[in-house]
Amino acid sequence: MKTLLELNIRRRGAMSGVLTLGSLDPTFTAAMKVRGEPVVLDLRLVEFVEPSGICGLATLLEFLIPRSNEVGLMLSGHNVPAYLERMNFFRIFGDRVKTNTDVTALEERRRGNPGTLQELVNFHSEEEIPGIIGRISEILENKEYRLRERAAICATLSEICANAVEHGASPFGAYAAVQAYQHIVSGGRERRGEEVLVAIADGGIGVRDTLSRNPKYSEYTKTDNDSLRHALKMGVSGTGEIGRGGGLAVVGQIAVRTGGSLSLRSGAGRVTFYGDRTNSRNVPFFPGTFVRVSLPRKV
Numbered sequence: 304m305k306t307l308l309e310l311n312i313r314r315r316g317a318m319s320g321v322l323t324l325g326s327l328d329p330t331f332t333a334a335m336k337v338r339g340e341p342v343v344l345d346l347r348l349v350e351f352v353e354p355s356g357i358c359g360l361a362t363l364l365e366f367l368i369p370r371s372n373e374v375g376l377m378l379s380g381h382n383v384p385a386y387l388e389r390m391n392f393f394r395i396f397g398d399r400v401k402t403n404t405d406v407t408a409l410e411e412r413r414r415g416n417p418g419t420l421q422e423l424v425n426f427h428s429e430e431e432i433p434g435i436i437g438r439i440s441e442i443l444e445n446k447e448y449r450l451r452e453r454a455a456i457c458a459t460l461s462e463i464c465a466n467a468v469e470h471g472a473s474p475f476g477a478y479a480a481v482q483a484y485q486h487i488v489s490g491g492r493e494r495r496g497e498e499v500l501v502a503i504a505d506g507g508i509g510v511r512d513t514l515s516r517n518p519k520y521s522e523y524t525k526t527d528n529d530s531l532r533h534a535l536k537m538g539v540s541g542t543g544e545i546g547r548g549g550g551l552a553v554v555g556q557i558a559v560r561t562g563g564s565l566s567l568r569s570g571a572g573r574v575t576f577y578g579d580r581t582n583s584r585n586v587p588f589f590p591g592t593f594v595r596v597s598l599p600r601k602v
Contacts, residue, residue: 305341305375308333312348320350324359324502324568324595328587334367335588341373349383354480354502355595357390357423362504365475366590368399375401385409390480391422418445420482427476432464439481439501446483446499446600452557456598459553463503463594473506473591498563499598506591510534510569527572528583534567535576554596563597 308330313319330344344363349356367374378384384402387393388409397406421438424431436457443453467477483499507513511530514520523533533539537552555565559578566575569592575582 305343305373306333306337307343307345309345310348314348320348322346322349322352322356322360324355324589324593325586326356327359327363330363331366331589332587334363334370337367337370339370339372341375342367342371343375343377345377346383347377347379349378350380352383352386352390354482354500355593357387357392357480358478358502358504359593361392361395361423361425361478362506362589362591362593364396364400365473365506373401374399376403378402378404389422390420391424395423395425418442419484421480423478423480425476425478426464427468429465429468432461432468435464435479436461442481442483442499443598446497448598448600455553456557459551459557460501460503460596463551463554467503467505467507467592475506477503477505479503497600499600501596501598502594504591504593509590510567510592511572514539527570528574528585529572531567531569531572531574532581532583535565535574535581551594558596558598561599563599565597566593566595568593568595 310322310326311329312326313321326349334342352360364374378387384404384406388406393406393409419442421435421442424435426432426435439460440453440457443456448456464477464479467479479502481499481501483497485497509527511524511527514530514534515524520530520533520539524530535551535555539552551565551567555576556578558565559576564575564577566573568574568586568589571585571588573584573586
């Protein structure tokens, strides 16, 4: 008998039907209890997938597949399966999970709008990062971000990706996905406009354990949220190397200047930085580190 893992998909409001990392919280909790039995993820209520959702789903599957003798996905409609195919999800997981979707038919469809997204990409080394960052730079350029803005964003996102590779000591490395949208603007307040969303996730030891390697941070690593808040400060690095530790702080400042946000999640903590305030909360355990950056642009 298969175990059905249900997601927490909002039924009302602006985020109704959207797959985000938070939607997967119940499944991460349930995954901890899987001991070889077949499982099925129920995604039938999902109507829209954002980068954080697809990176979170990829991380969850990497966590589940070694613990289960069979992992299945239940999807409904055409739009979500087509989007997952467009984001290369089935190229990565098609032969590792079972689904009720005809993936072959999806692969035959014509792809479009390549200038607005970076497909889900799995990376393991720093040599792969320039290609990812180059794609992000193209998306920002298409959304008319100035050269100086693009250079600052890409340099700091490159450091975040490097951190994911360095600390993502897991068989699957790290995942990244990016997409630009119209009329979906989050951050401190929802409004109409344009937005670039960037998501990066790894399955490493997490922020708290990384910072704990540096003795001078011992007082800031008592909880996961303490560690996340401290990691958002300029110059904080688990390695203590000069020139490291600026990525999260700089990306956060760039994001809030546009009215966006930076969300950092690791272990049982989640911190979101809005510039004038930082929200912290305890959440179900996430195996690794997750970064979500919102870069809005008014229209």
